Amino acid sequence: MKRLMTRLRTGWARAKPFVAVPLGAIALAMFVASIIVLVSTFFTDTGFDPTKPFAVFIGLFGGAFGGIDKVTNTIVNATPLILGGLAVGLGFKGGLFNIGVQGQFLMGAVFAVGIGAMLASAPAFIAMPVALLVGTAVGAFWGFIPGALKAWTGAHEVVTTIMLNFIGASIVAFLVLGPFLTEGYSFARTGDLGNSGLPTLPDPLGLGLDRLHLGVLIAVLAVPIVWWFLERTTIGFEIRTVGANPDAARYAGMRPSFLIMLTMTLSGLLAGLAGSVELLGTSQYMVASYGTTVGWDSITVALLGRSNPVGILLSAILLGALRAGAGAMQIEAHIPVEIVDVIQAVILLFLAADVIVRRVFRIREAKGGIEAVGAATETYARKVAG
């Protein structure tokens, strides 16, 4: 027991520099959301209600984790966020801000369902992998474009990926209303997936896990794979080096332009996989005005998870839980689901302004002791010196 305690304590000491700020940001966001809810009660028929914030969080928690069906709903909601978060996080590790996950997700999604519908009556062992691979490859291509533009012309990926998001959304509309349009429905949509849809995972104990599809497994497996790739391979080391210090990477004989293209392509690949999995596993078809916030939420996930694959997994589950619990909360607490967007936005705000979080919770910088002061004064001196 005592050994367990000390082990927990040293574990916390090692993890604290990485998790303290995200946890603080979440706590502060809950606090801010509580105040908003509290103030909003002044304007309702029932009048001021100091218990309301608690009702919100109880409602959210119950809606997200209060039963097997609710938990599976949370996991299904988290699935595209895990892959999208990994996509953004991989970019961050390579020093690139891929804001284009939204577009890569949409492009992957529309090609996965489009091709999937065409293969609806082909054998499942062909139709399903082909649909998945095509969607993933298209996402990768949609990531390769801004990577190549940056490597060859220096065009900043933030600008190009935002542009490609708009182009991607327009291509979705074109494809759904054109080549992928299927007759026989009351509205414009892609066809049924048939054999191309992702199968659900086996549920031998009959727990009612029927909503968990193959994509959930893919997303969870992607976490250790991406971690291994970044931390344990030479190419991952090159990507991280370019991200941390491109000049040193050049000095060490690495090829930054190739690595920029590779990083963006892999990031797009993960985003395309997210879109394919979401559509082939959950939504099943696409409409011309298909709306999603996965691309944007993925950025929050990656920031909250500090680009660490395990952190991304946990962050995605948190955001998935917020989405999954929102409905139940609205019914029980009579607070609109949009409060979830507020919480998410405030988390992002506090992550960006982490100084505030550090001040409130008295968290020191993620370095320790004498060296940190030395390094800090040295950089300060250099700043002062010019």
Next chain:
Amino acid sequence: MTEQAPALEMHGITKRYPGVVANDGIDLDLRSGEIHALLGENGAGKTTLMNILYGLASPDEGEIRLDGAAVTIADPADAIARGIGMVHQHFMLVPVMTVAENIMLGEESIRGRIFVDGAEASRRIRALAEQFGLAVDPDARIDTLSVGVQQRVEILKALYRDARILVLDEPTAVLTPSETEEIFGILRRLVGEGHSIIFISHKLNEVMAIADRITVIRRGRVVGSRLPGETSEEELAELMVGREVQLTVDRGESHPAEPILRVGDLHVRDDRGHETVSRVSFEIRAGEILGIAGVAGNGQEELVQALTGLRKPVAGSISIAGTDLTGASSRRVAEAGLSHVPGDRHRFGLVLAFPIADNLVLTSYYRAPFARGIARDDAAISAWAEDEVARFDIRTPSATALAGTLSGGNQQKVIVAREFSRDPKVLVLDQPTRGLDVGSAEFIHRQTIAKRDAGTAVLLISAELDEVLELSDRIGVMFRGELVAIVDAESASREEIGLLMATGGREARPDPLGRAG
């Protein structure tokens, strides 16, 4: 009035940072009309003390007195108002503005209500320059001036704000020997006119030459005060480091063999397309050190980048042991046996956010035994890293510590460990001891000699003439992109090299106003 109060007294100054005492009860006094040298290694607390004096940090304990009156210095503006002027090691000048504009920045003479009175400022600057013998044209643009003249502008800037106490932080680091002589003349004239100067340095010979008094600090404490007439460089070095130090390198005899690195008629352009290296040819034999002296910015940087594959030359040839490597990539050059200790270690040499172990394999991570296929062998990496940390005496609790947490000397040891351990045929050392303390520099010099004796061809580029003179077997001088001379180290005199650095060996006298180009 028999006993005039010192211009500046700092009493019992203590400044603590979490886990470290940067200044521990430091006493320092500066008499008016005195040059007081502050000597100490990097991290000894000189910078902290001066930051306190200049209002950039506030002391936890102790007091500051100016002319006998206790004061609290709130910020740099307050320090300036009290007559304290600081000349930083890196100049803070706007290159596209004129001398006069730079000097009056923030202190503009105003005509009417909105017009800047440039003529009035120029007049005042000329008067000041004449008074102190600082030859500067107020209407020249900063980027047309040599480094030595830019430094005079910095001093004028302080004088223009009526500074009586001047703090000069490593003022000679960027100067040629003749420029150093000039600045010493100016400093003597300044104290003759009643100014007081704190002269921060780690160069022992200069401190001995210019200071009236020398105070040595080590690990945040004053360890001794000496008069130049009553001490020696050896004693000062010992005070500074805390142990006996060998100041001159015992380089023994070199035994040069066959030529390894050959460079023929090399031309290199910088990022702006200017040819900064022209007609450079030389060869270095195995077991020989070729030193390149020269004022910073005379093409050394581009030469090194061309040799190490970071920049493509526009013409000429480079070969190592007979293999042509003109325009080859960094990776190919490294594979051919070239190791490179870069001049800017934070920009090129290290990834500060990575552990020491990763930095130790930065140029060999892709090869056995550190990689198998695409998988890194982390066990092999950390085992090797621990060996290197021990072998090169890198002071760190563990090889998993981030490189950014190391001191400058230890960071450089990481780079040296990595590059020297690759068993190179050619070793390119660019400013290998810049900013390092005496102890680390001594270590790196010994390692360099050991490599030479093991048969490596060494190219040493350094802005420190002393370093070049001490280590090299032959010395080349770079001037405006050309290698204007290569002389035998045995027969070379300091004065001869200094003159070549300043003039390129041409008859032309340097412009008295010091305009470059």
